Amino acid sequence: MKGYGQFCAIAQAAEVLTERWTPLVIRELALTGSRRFNDIQRGVPLMSSSLLSKRLRQLEQAGIVERRQRSDGKGSEYHLTPAGEELGPVFAQIGIWSERWLRRPIFEEMPDTGLLMWWVRTTVKTDALPTGRMVIHFRFRGAAAKLSNFWLVLPEADLCLSDPGFGVDITVRSDPKTLTAVWMGDLALAVALSNRDIELEGHRDLVRSFPKWFGLHPLFASVDHPSSRPRVTA
Amino acid sequence: MKGYGQFCAIAQAAEVLTERWTPLVIRELALTGSRRFNDIQRGVPLMSSSLLSKRLRQLEQAGIVERRQRSDGKGSEYHLTPAGEELGPVFAQIGIWSERWLRRPIFEEMPDTGLLMWWVRTTVKTDALPTGRMVIHFRFRGAAAKLSNFWLVLPEADLCLSDPGFGVDITVRSDPKTLTAVWMGDLALAVALSNRDIELEGHRDLVRSFPKWFGLHPLFASVDHPSSRPRVTA
DNA sequence: CTGTATCCGGATCGATACTG
DNA sequence: CAGTATCGATCCGGATACAG
Numbered sequence: 410m411k412g413y414g415q416f417c418a419i420a421q422a423a424e425v426l427t428e429r430w431t432p433l434v435i436r437e438l439a440l441t442g443s444r445r446f447n448d449i450q451r452g453v454p455l456m457s458s459s460l461l462s463k464r465l466r467q468l469e470q471a472g473i474v475e476r477r478q479r480s481d482g483k484g485s486e487y488h489l490t491p492a493g494e495e496l497g498p499v500f501a502q503i504g505i506w507s508e509r510w511l512r513r514p515i516f517e518e519m520p521d522t523g524l525l526m527w528w529v530r531t532t533v534k535t536d537a538l539p540t541g542r543m544v545i546h547f548r549f550r551g552a553a554a555k556l557s558n559f560w561l562v563l564p565e566a567d568l569c570l571s572d573p574g575f576g577v578d579i580t581v582r583s584d585p586k587t588l589t590a591v592w593m594g595d596l597a598l599a600v601a602l603s604n605r606d607i608e609l610e611g612h613r614d615l616v617r618s619f620p621k622w623f624g625l626h627p628l629f630a631s632v633d634h635p636s637s638r639p640r641v642t643a
Numbered sequence: 644m645k646g647y648g649q650f651c652a653i654a655q656a657a658e659v660l661t662e663r664w665t666p667l668v669i670r671e672l673a674l675t676g677s678r679r680f681n682d683i684q685r686g687v688p689l690m691s692s693s694l695l696s697k698r699l700r701q702l703e704q705a706g707i708v709e710r711r712q713r714s715d716g717k718g719s720e721y722h723l724t725p726a727g728e729e730l731g732p733v734f735a736q737i738g739i740w741s742e743r744w745l746r747r748p749i750f751e752e753m754p755d756t757g758l759l760m761w762w763v764r765t766t767v768k769t770d771a772l773p774t775g776r777m778v779i780h781f782r783f784r785g786a787a788a789k790l791s792n793f794w795l796v797l798p799e800a801d802l803c804l805s806d807p808g809f810g811v812d813i814t815v816r817s818d819p820k821t822l823t824a825v826w827m828g829d830l831a832l833a834v835a836l837s838n839r840d841i842e843l844e845g846h847r848d849l850v851r852s853f854p855k856w857f858g859l860h861p862l863f864a865s866v867d868h869p870s871s872r873p874r875v876t877a
Numbered sequence: 878c879t880g881t882a883t884c885c886g887g888a889t890c891g892a893t894a895c896t897g
Numbered sequence: 898c899a900g901t902a903t904c905g906a907t908c909c910g911g912a913t914a915c916a917g
Contacts, residue, residue: 419670427666507655679879
């Protein structure tokens with residue numbers, strides 16, 4: 410049997426929204442704002458292309474996603490329909506609930522720095538930086554070689570895996586757990602800096618203003634945790 | 644691989660909330676208010692006991708459900724923890740979204756009258772009825788024999804599959820689709836009554852006040868549908 | 878009544894290879 | 898680059914039987 414065989418609205422929503430990976434695909438579309446196939450896939454790197462393709466077709470079928478042929482020839486863009494747009498607040502609420510009650514603090518397993526960078530890319534506050542091009546070099550201690558160095562080029566928000574060659578304005582050095590914990594709000598930035606778990610090197614002004622322009626997770630970092638389940642700030 | 648391997652709050656919520664049947668179990672606990680194993684199962688009649696048992700243990704493990712030994716000997720009660728309580732609004736929002744954009748009108752497949760009655764049981768407005776015991780007999784045309792007759796005893800809200808023997812105050816006769824459609828808000832009660840798709844027989848006052856005391860779905864029947872997807876009131 | 882253990886079939890997913 | 902086809906292993910869930 411495929412669905413649930415119930416006329417209840419929640420049951421029918423579950424048939425569409427709860428298949429494997431589907432919630433994360435919707436997150437990419439509704440909360441991160443990705444539109445291209447490969448951009449979506451960067452947000453769900455462990456998902457195979459074939460399954461992503463299938464899920465996008467299913468979401469199209471369900472009236473949540475609309476596929477548009479791109480004008481410049483190859484490939485498509487995946488846009489949310491009005492129904493899909495209204496899923497944004499729904500998934501935000503799920504995330505907030507999870508942040509309050511469920512989410513494991515990141516100190517246990519090594520987080521994926523590629524994923525972290527892919528999201529950080531969108532949360533750096535460009536308008537708190539000097540105008541003009543800016544290159545931020547992130548170095549992760551103890552990560553796999555391919556996941557140790559990232560260059561973020563602003564204001565384009567281009568994320569590179571090799572030095573783009575424009576020169577580096579500031580280097581941020583950390584281990585994967587610490588920077589992820591800070592970005593998710595599990596660890597106070599001031600603590601990480603004073604412990605030298607995050608080290609900054611570059612123009613004096615950029616270093617000093619780091620807390621201003623390095624944005625945390627816009628939705629979850631400020632979520633209020635219940636006193637029975639405080640944030641771990643170890 | 645079991646989970647999603649991401650530190651994202653939504654991904655971790657999905658690991659817990661989106662396994663098969665789990666959303667419906669949460670609906671029973673958070674929105675319908677069932678506490679006993681068999682009551683929960685009446686809300687998800689196609690789910691096997693063994694799987695329900697397993698899911699309840701998983702939800703306990705996740706900190707959403709708390710199992711309490713009943714004082715009167717046999718069995719347990721399943722209560723929501725504070726985390727579980729806060730899922731109520733989340734699932735209500737999912738249901739409202741689904742009602743607006745997704746839910747198929749019930750006219751296609753034969754709805755389960757047992758399920759309908761199990762929910763109607765809780766939405767009849769007892770305080771709009773005369774005080775004292777009241778027996779409502781529901782008769783469904785064209786349903787399977789075991790799903791054709793129900794007696795609802797108020798104010799206890801006991802649902803019986805055979806005549807409890809107190810006498811019947813009012814009989815409601817309909818086909819499964821019509822009564823379900825009315826209860827879900829897909830079909831106006833006045834229309835169904837004037838078409839004689841719902842027939843009432845009993846005390847004159849009870850018949851006349853039927854629209855007052857027969858409550859519709861408290862959350863979904865009044866949801867506003869977008870003009871691009873109006874309610875079918877056929 | 879209130880669940881729980883086990884076992885087997887089949888859907889589903891992940892890997893791989895491949896095309897416009 | 899942007900997907901799609903195929904195929905086999907895995908895991909999940911449904912049925913059945915059974916225990917407290």
